[in-house]
Amino acid sequence: MLTGPARKLVTAQLVTNIGNGAFATCSALYFTQVLGFSPAALGLGLAAAGVAGVLAGVPAGHLADRYGARRVAVLLVALTGVAAAGYLVLGSYPAFVAVACAWALFDRGGYAARQALMATVLSGPDLVQARARLRVVTNIGMAIGAGIGALALAADTPQAYRIVLGLDALTFLGCAVLLRRLPAAPPTAAAERQPGEPRLAVLRDRPYATITVLTMVMSLHVPVLDVILPLWIVLHTDAPKPLTAALVVLNTVTVVLLQVRVTTGIDTVATAVRATRTSALFLAGMCLFFAASDGRSAAVATVLLVAAAGLHVYGEMVQSSAAWVFAYELAPPDRQGQYQGFFNSGTAVSQMVAPAALTLLLIEGGRPGWLVLAAAFLAAGWATGPATARAHQYERSTP
Structure with missing residues (x-):
């Protein structure tokens, strides 16, 4: 059984994956049927967000090393929740692309910071067990979220889809709260680089x-x-x-x-x-x-x-x-x-x-x-x- 920090990390992962599962189930229909984007436009916007997410990992991880993994992880996960809430107030396609890119930046950056946080606060058997449990709760959370999303699909109303997207935003904020309760993770990278030492x-x-x-x-x-x-x-x-x-x-x-x-x-x-x-x-x-x-x-x-x-x-x-x-x-x-x-x-x-x-x-x-x-x-x-x-x-x- 996991205890202490490992349990909090796994619980935080479960919370976010419930939201992710619900979002994955309903988001395409929300963007196309409620907001009116064409499938091609949706795909283009998500591709741009994917590129933004790929570019976020290393800089965000460097910030976690430089300023402390817990501090950076909490901030980025909370900002992911804010960006997810942005989907509820979209008024145009350019706004959708901007929000999707912001979401991907914060989400992938926050993931890198959380991985660094895990390595900082866990070690030995706890780290090995936490790695395995994270994959288990990912599947459980996605399944629960998909079930919630299925209810919205059955209702098939704009309000039902908005409730699901709001839930997704709240799960990121809940994850940030859980991460905030972990032990402090001091910076691991030296404040000053040695001569000739690369920043990244x-x-x-x-x-x-x-x-x-x-x-x-x-x-x-x-x-x-x-x-x-x-x-x-x-x-x-x-x-x-x-x-x-x-x-x-x-x-x-x-x-x-x-x-x-x-x-x-x-x-x-x-x-x-x-x-x-x-x-x-x-x-x-x-x-x-x-x-x-x-x-x-x-x-x-x-x-x-x-x-x-x-x-x-x-x-x-x-x-x-x-x-x-x-x-x-x-x-x-x-x-x-x-x-x-x-x-x-x-x-x-x-x-x-x-x-x-x-x-x-x-x-x-x-x-x-x-x-x-x-x-x-x-x-x-x-x-x-x-x-x-x-x-x-x-x-x-x-x-």
């Missing part, structure tokens, strides 16, 4: 950048269930369409029940390297089962896709656990903020690019596309060993 050291750390890129490749599994699976079922198999929902539920329940257990023992760089290679094997196996389901009958395709989903969820849990270790253990203790910001900016880039890239590779490419993805998982998984060794050498050689 992470931008010169090529081994850490390599680990970040390899993690991006391993994270290509993320859009498989929610983006690729429904398209694959409809266009490449005779499996029933409701199978998509069943496999998403299977994934969510499995993560909730097993993520903490799977994470146990993945707490050093060496064990994380082994876990990444295990994940690569499972994810490559997932690709082979997906490829085998191409053109199959309903019964055969269903069996193959259920097997693929089982391989996917285990590979996903192991990969995420290993990624947490790389992100923290390969970062200098006094630069956790900017390093976590950089690492999570890589994740944000993957989330922006992967859906479109995988749709082209897998839905248009079919079986050969799955084989290419399997090879990418295996190559990235086995490259983590040499990459982490270079990262250790870089760390030892850096004053």
